[in-house]
Amino acid sequence: MDIFVTGASGYIGSALTRTLIARGHRVRGLARSAAAEAVVRGHGAEPVRAALTDVDVLARAAADVDAVVHTAATETADRADVDRAAVTAMLDAKPGAFITTTGAPRARSSRTPVAEDDTAPVEGPLAWLAEAEARVLESGSRGAVVRPPMVYGDGGGPVSRLVAQAAADGVARHIGDGANRWSTVHVRDLALAYALLLETEATGVFHVSDGHESMADLMTAIGARAGVPVASWSLDEALATHGWGAGFLAADAVLDASRITALGWTPAVGLGIPRDLLSTS
Structure with a gap:
């Protein structure tokens, strides 16, 4: 084509x-x-x-x-x-x-x-x-x-930006207890x-999703990659610092990918965000 x-x-x-x-x-x-x-x-x-x-x-x-x-x-x-x-x-x-x-x-x-x-x-x-x-x-x-x-992998995208933000802030923060979950790919x-x-x-x-991760697990991996501690903060603090977009990191976004898998799609590369960030390969 x-x-x-x-x-x-x-x-x-x-x-x-x-x-x-x-x-x-x-x-x-x-x-x-x-x-x-x-x-x-x-x-x-x-x-x-x-x-x-x-x-x-x-x-x-x-x-x-x-x-x-x-x-x-x-x-x-x-x-x-x-x-x-x-x-x-x-x-x-x-x-x-x-x-x-x-x-x-x-x-x-x-x-x-x-x-x-x-x-x-x-x-x-x-x-x-x-x-x-x-x-x-x-x-x-x-x-x-x-x-x-x-989206993660290959050293770019939103996860890479979160690593850079954690390094700049000196801490990787999840909102509240970090139990909310996001799909990943x-x-x-x-x-x-x-x-x-x-x-x-x-x-x-x-x-399109290869799995789901809690924000606590994601920020733990991001903190390990950035070499900084992990902490919690409130949604109000996050919004005051990073604007309305921070609210998405407090939400749940777990997607059913059965429609794309029914067409024959299956993850061939992904390790999951924490494992991808902590991998040395």
């Missing part, structure tokens, strides 16, 4: 691009800078030089491929507006398939696995994700949505799930 990947130089997009190339697909990857272009070429893909706001370029790229996988996102306050314009432009080009990426907070907070249709109320800072999912699923293209949980196993969705006729929403 000919596939256009947004975010191809990023954490998830890089793993996905390498996986698709290894499976014999041809990939064009969005690259917003010369450095990003070099990364995309290094993966074996063809760079498309543009930002996520360059909707005309995105539309032309989407028109020339069999499928689009959208993993890119801005970190700016207008993230929802940028995503809406970018995805609309690409969908209007009518690619055969379109896979977008949202996240575990779209599912209902639960300490037991929840299925894809068991969603959180549409409110708060990430309420726009509901619209983002519907936009793809209700388009004329074959649409699919991937909701990654806590290794970034290369996540990439395999995207590839499987591209290579089948699958549509709809898919959770």
